[in-house]
Amino acid sequence: MKMFMKSLLCAAKGITLSCALTILVSQGCNRSAGQESAPPSSDNANANHQPVPESNGSADRVIPLPADMVFIKGGSFLMGTEDGHSYEGPIHEVTVKSFWIDRYEVTVARFAEFVQATGYKTEAERWGWSGVFDIESGEWKKVDGADWRHPDGPDSTASPDEPVTQVSWNDAAAYARWAGKRLPTEAEWEYAARGGLAGKKYAWGDEIPSNGKRLNWWQGVFPEKDTGEDGYKGRAPVGSYPPNGYGIHDITGNVWEWCADWFDEAYYERGERTDPRGPEQGGERLLRGGSWLCSDNFCQGYRVAARSHTPPDSGLNNLGFRCVRDG
Numbered sequence: 203m204k205m206f207m208k209s210l211l212c213a214a215k216g217i218t219l220s221c222a223l224t225i226l227v228s229q230g231c232n233r234s235a236g237q238e239s240a241p242p243s244s245d246n247a248n249a250n251h252q253p254v255p256e257s258n259g260s261a262d263r264v265i266p267l268p269a270d271m272v273f274i275k276g277g278s279f280l281m282g283t284e285d286g287h288s289y290e291g292p293i294h295e296v297t298v299k300s301f302w303i304d305r306y307e308v309t310v311a312r313f314a315e316f317v318q319a320t321g322y323k324t325e326a327e328r329w330g331w332s333g334v335f336d337i338e339s340g341e342w343k344k345v346d347g348a349d350w351r352h353p354d355g356p357d358s359t360a361s362p363d364e365p366v367t368q369v370s371w372n373d374a375a376a377y378a379r380w381a382g383k384r385l386p387t388e389a390e391w392e393y394a395a396r397g398g399l400a401g402k403k404y405a406w407g408d409e410i411p412s413n414g415k416r417l418n419w420w421q422g423v424f425p426e427k428d429t430g431e432d433g434y435k436g437r438a439p440v441g442s443y444p445p446n447g448y449g450i451h452d453i454t455g456n457v458w459e460w461c462a463d464w465f466d467e468a469y470y471e472r473g474e475r476t477d478p479r480g481p482e483q484g485g486e487r488l489l490r491g492g493s494w495l496c497s498d499n500f501c502q503g504y505r506v507a508a509r510s511h512t513p514p515d516s517g518l519n520n521l522g523f524r525c526v527r528d529g
């Protein structure tokens with residue numbers, strides 16, 4: 203049965219078509235790590251993806267280079283925390299290979315390109331309902347007609363530049379395959395989120411600025427009142443807040459992000475230390491990064507070591523994703 207979990211009270215996709223068509227040509231897709239760019243849209247995405255012949259002179263192949271992605275050079279880091287939930291530790295050294303990660307969470311506009319190209323129906327659309335957090339009652343509700351186009355219910359309309367939500371793990375994985383990408387492993391996600399900083403609580407350091415304008419989160423006492431001091435009550439357009447040290451926007455806050463791994467609360471104690479890919483099997487998938495529903499008094503899911511989890515067919519209006527590809 204499709205489920206969404208109360209534990210996700212605070213818990214909880216661009217690509218360009220030309221780059222998604224993997225094995226064809228191109229060079230204009232490349233951007234160097236740390237380079238700033240405008241949030242992705244269908245228009246600027248296409249402008250960044252002019253096919254260019256492969257450098258070895260082969261005229262019939264195209265090399266897809268990532269656009270709106272950040273190159274993360276592989277390395278080792280201390281993953282986890284001993285200052286959070288028991289399943290967020292122990293701190294352990296992990297090594298990951300180089301990879302590319304989306305600079306922004308996948309937007310409604312990009313997901314629409316996928317749907318237009320493939321006719322894909324999300325799980326929420328097939329089920330006819332999805333999970334919506336009701337601000338008035340402070341509770342999660344099963345809402346008929348909630349889906350990625352109508353994330354807060356049938357009368358709502360998703361903005362093209364906001365992160366797509368109401369997408370299940372299966373939906374996200376389907377998008378990633380279409381885009382020639384994949385979902386990040388939990389280890390890749392945390393390595394990227396830390397932005398080159400060692401042992402810090404947040405993606406930028408150890409303190410949240412007094413005005414809160416470092417990420418999109420819930421300010422005030424959850425679930426009574428969100429003051430919106432950070433500029434947004436609810437989802438924010440991608441790229442509304444400063445990037446971390448690797449040039450990645452909204453890696454924490456805004457919406458939770460699906461990771462590839464199954465969740466196992468004891469995995470850190472026995473898992474692989476080189477390019478860990480999570481348990482072989484499980485009932486729930488990992489979520490990272492926290493969302494606009496995360497507050498200081500409740501889940502603090504925007505800590506870089508914070509972990510959450512939910513069944514892979516869950517859809518929520520604070521749960522989205524971003525993609526990676528091998529470096």
Ligand SMILES: [Ca+2]
Nearest residue numbers: 418419432434
């Ligand atoms: Ca907010």
